[in-house]
Amino acid sequence: MTEGDLRLRTKQFALRVVRLFGRLPKSREAQVIGKQLLRSGTSVAANYRESCRARSTAEMISKLGLVEQELDESMLWLELLGESEIVQPELLSDILDETEQLLKMTVSSIKTLKANR
Numbered sequence: 001m002t003e004g005d006l007r008l009r010t011k012q013f014a015l016r017v018v019r020l021f022g023r024l025p026k027s028r029e030a031q032v033i034g035k036q037l038l039r040s041g042t043s044v045a046a047n048y049r050e051s052c053r054a055r056s057t058a059e060m061i062s063k064l065g066l067v068e069q070e071l072d073e074s075m076l077w078l079e080l081l082g083e084s085e086i087v088q089p090e091l092l093s094d095i096l097d098e099t100e101q102l103l104k105m106t107v108s109s110i111k112t113l114k115a116n117r
Contacts (some may be wrong), residue, residue: 003052006105009068010045013102016095017041017074020087030086037077043070044102057117064110071103 001009024034024058033081051063078096082089 001105006102007045007052007098009098009102010048013095013098014042014045016098020095024081025086027086029084030081033077033080033084033086037074037081040053040070040073040077042059044074061113064106064113068103068106068110071106072101075099075103 018041021034021038023032047063047066047070051060054060054063075096077087078092078099081087082092082096
């Protein structure tokens with residue numbers, strides 16, 4: 001997967017999060033968890049873009065570390081939405097799978113960058 005492919009996937013992930021947030025119930029619980037997901041999910045794409053413009057390997061590793069953190073946090077909010085039954089868990093399976101795939105790719109990239117330093 002190229003940098004451009006991952007850039008597009010992280011942007012598509014952010015858009016999926018935005019759309020999901022817009023469909024959440026207006027209950028206080030849904031909105032609190034949803035806003036947390038909205039922040040972390042859109043931050044994934046923003047931090048990945050920043051990593052692509054890194055001035056050094058160390059800076060790239062640092063930015064990708066933020067991507068990793070935001071993906072992990074997004075996964076938590078998605079899990080909470082499903083497990084609390086705010087959203088039917090089966091409706092979240094695709095986005096949870098994409099979150100996990102992006103997380104694995106990010107961790108792999110970090111490991112590769114560290115090994116090649």
